[in-house]
Amino acid sequence: MSRVIDQYQKxxxxxxxxxxxxxxxxxxxxxxxxxxxxxGCRLWDLDGREYIDLCTSHGATLLGHGDxxxxxxxxxxxxRGAACSYENEQHAALAELLCDVIxxxxxxxxxxxxxxxxxxxxxxxxxxxxxxxxLKFEGNFHGYHDQVMFAIGTPxxxxxxxxxxNPYPGxxxxxxxxxxxxxxxxxxxxxxxxxxxxxHAHELAAVIGEPIYYNAGCIIxxxxxxxxxxxxxxxxxxxxIFDEVLSAFRMGLGGAQEYLGVMPDLCTLGxxxxxxxxxxxxxxxxxxxxxxxxxxxxxxxxxYNGHPVVVAAALAAINAYRQPGFYxxxxxxxxxxxxxxxxxxxxxxxxxxxxxxxxxxxxxxGLTGEPRNYRDAVQHQRDHxxxxxxxxxxxxxxxxxxxxxxxxxxxxxxxxxxxxQEALRRLDAAIATSFSPAS
Ligand SMILES: Cc1ncc(COP(=O)(O)O)c(C=O)c1O
Numbered sequence: 001m002s003r004v005i006d007q008y009q010k011x012x013x014x015x016x017x018x019x020x021x022x023x024x025x026x027x028x029x030x031x032x033x034x035x036x037x038x039x040g041c042r043l044w045d046l047d048g049r050e051y052i053d054l055c056t057s058h059g060a061t062l063l064g065h066g067d068x069x070x071x072x073x074x075x076x077x078x079x080r081g082a083a084c085s086y087e088n089e090q091h092a093a094l095a096e097l098l099c100d101v102i103x104x105x106x107x108x109x110x111x112x113x114x115x116x117x118x119x120x121x122x123x124x125x126x127x128x129x130x131x132x133x134x135l136k137f138e139g140n141f142h143g144y145h146d147q148v149m150f151a152i153g154t155p156x157x158x159x160x161x162x163x164x165x166n167p168y169p170g171x172x173x174x175x176x177x178x179x180x181x182x183x184x185x186x187x188x189x190x191x192x193x194x195x196x197x198x199x200h201a202h203e204l205a206a207v208i209g210e211p212i213y214y215n216a217g218c219i220i221x222x223x224x225x226x227x228x229x230x231x232x233x234x235x236x237x238x239x240x241i242f243d244e245v246l247s248a249f250r251m252g253l254g255g256a257q258e259y260l261g262v263m264p265d266l267c268t269l270g271x272x273x274x275x276x277x278x279x280x281x282x283x284x285x286x287x288x289x290x291x292x293x294x295x296x297x298x299x300x301x302x303x304y305n306g307h308p309v310v311v312a313a314a315l316a317a318i319n320a321y322r323q324p325g326f327y328x329x330x331x332x333x334x335x336x337x338x339x340x341x342x343x344x345x346x347x348x349x350x351x352x353x354x355x356x357x358x359x360x361x362x363x364x365x366g367l368t369g370e371p372r373n374y375r376d377a378v379q380h381q382r383d384h385x386x387x388x389x390x391x392x393x394x395x396x397x398x399x400x401x402x403x404x405x406x407x408x409x410x411x412x413x414x415x416x417x418x419x420x421q422e423a424l425r426r427l428d429a430a431i432a433t434s435f436s437p438a439s
Contacts, residue, residue: 003046007034028389028401038065040414043398051398052423056412058400059214059246062272062359063320064414070275073316077309085303090311097318098273098281101253104242104263108283109292110306114245114270115143117280118208120300121266122147125206125239127298128288135196135207135238137187138165139374139405141215142208142243146174151184153405156378163192187213187373188221190228201236208241211256211264215246216377217362217406218355221260230262239288245270245280246408249321251330251358259357275317277310326413330359333411333420337361340424348431352384360410363388371406378405384435391434395426 008031012018019025024032034046041064043051056062063070077090091110099105111117122134134147138159142148152170160166165186167179183204185196197204207229213219221229233240242264247256249272257264266284273281283289291298320326338356341363345352352365364371365388366381385406389399399409411420 004034005031007046008032023402026389026393026400027403028386028399029393033393033398040064040066041412041419049396051393051396052415052419052426053398054392054409054411054423055398055400056359056410057271057276059250059271059360059408059410060274061276061412062249063275063317064412065276067275067317067320067414069320070277070313070316073312074277074309077312080308082308084307087306088308088311090308090315091306094311094315094318097315098269098283101318101322102244102248102267102269102283103254103257104265104267104285105283106286107289108281109289109300110311111280111282111300111302112278112304113143114243114268114280115145116302117245117268117270117282118142118148118241118243119145121241121268121282122206122208124282124288124291124298124300125241125266127296128291129205129237129239131203131205131238133181133183133200133203133205135183135185135200135204137209137213137373138184139216139377140187140208140210140213140243142210143245144171146178147181148208149174150179150182151374153403154374154378159375159378162186162189162375163195186375187219188225189373190225193225193228193232197232197236201232201238204236204238206239206241206266207233208243210247211242211244211260211262212247212250212357213373214250214360214362214408216371216374217364217408218357218360219362219371219373219377220355220357222372226260226262230264233265239265241265241284242267244268246360248273249318250360250410252327253321272317272321273314274310275313275320277313279306279310279314320413327358330413333415333417334358334361336417337411337420337423340420341427344424344428344431347428348435350384350431350435352388359412360408362406362408364406374405380406387434388431391430392427395430395433397423397426397430 035043138151149170150167154168165184248269270280365384371377
């Protein structure tokens with residue numbers, strides 16, 4: 001009997017659904033994974049089986065598990081008592097560092113999760129503009145609060161017309177009427193974005209979007225679309241929020257805004273910013289951020305905001321991302337892994353494409369062209385993806401399936417070229433078994 005399965009059954013007796021986060025059940029295997037220990041790019045489950053991690057804590061552990069520099073910083077913070085709910089000198093040091101490396105940041109605030117960061121950004125945008133509505137892109141994910149849980153994971157047959165997508169709620173229990181505050185537009189469609197601005201510009205507080213749409217694998221906005229997003233918002237007094245919870249630090253120190261050369265008014269950072277510890281950040285233009293209390297009238301507070309342990313971890317992590325050669329290594333591993341995987345699918349006659357940027361990527365089964373948005377991505381062959389992930393796990397490579405459209409996968413900086421080659425060898429065997437004519 002597997003200790004992993006045993007543990008799931010035990011957890012289900014007291015933990016709702018057996019998990020602390022609903023998406024932690026890996027749909028490809030039908031249960032959450034139970035990892036006993038982790039180091040660098042590797043994980044060991046309760047049965048002692050070893051995996052190369054291509055989930056990387058859903059993007060949080062960009063350095064790898066148990067990084068010594070982060071650990072040392074955390075231990076030093078603990079040693080000093082980790083007095084939370086007060087300020088210390090590291091808060092301003094981290095704020096200064098972030099303002100140095102992320103182009104749009106003039107002022108920042110720390111909070112606990114990506115969900116909280118987008119929630120506070122949207123409140124601040126409403127306070128600053130005095131307007132109610134937000135425009136979000138179909139399928140873009142901004143966390144779990146009620147304002148943004150629309151057009152998330154919409155089933156292909158319920159998308160509605162392209163020029164008026166269904167504000168499909170991503171959960172039950174969302175207060176009635178909230179969908180009226182949200183204007184939805186498909187990603188990478190300049191014509192539909194312009195049309196939405198013609199109708200709604202005067203009532204929009206903000207446009208919020210994923211500047212690299214990693215939540216559908218990896219979709220890069222075309223230049224015309226991202227330029228229009230910036231120009232339309234600027235001309236209409238609408239704030240542009242880049243949700244960089246997943247994209248920050250992924251392909252370069254300045255995140256997607258630096259990569260694209262487009263400066264938002266506000267942005268959110270999460271996941272990698274905390275180096276594996278629960279920190280998120282929102283920030284941007286000084287005149288907007290000054291609307292936060294105590295200088296302004298918009299509330300953002302929280303007992304655990306900027307916990308000294310996570311602030312120390314973030315400082316250590318970002319200093320590691322700043323080391324010379326850090327992103328050269330990320331791009332070298334990315335090229336090897338994404339090209340290698342593409343070749344493996346071709347070798348085994350499986351129709352699948354791999355799209356990645358920096359340390360995160362998506363795999364699209366059965367799509368002919370490059371996906372532009374959720375409507376394209378949702379057409380992928382989900383059964384093939386589940387089959388692939390299940391086989392990969394059986395062969396010692398951990399991918400996570402979140403349910404819904406294409407997933408995002410990724411690797412960490414601790415992954416060496418040799419680790420990536422080993423992952424590809426394991427995946428060669430996995431693809432051979434899962435897509436052989438007999439399977
Ligand atoms: C782009 C984006 N925004 C927000 C969130 C929510 O972050 P968290 O899970 O930390 O609340 C996520 C999480 O995956 C995300 O990818």
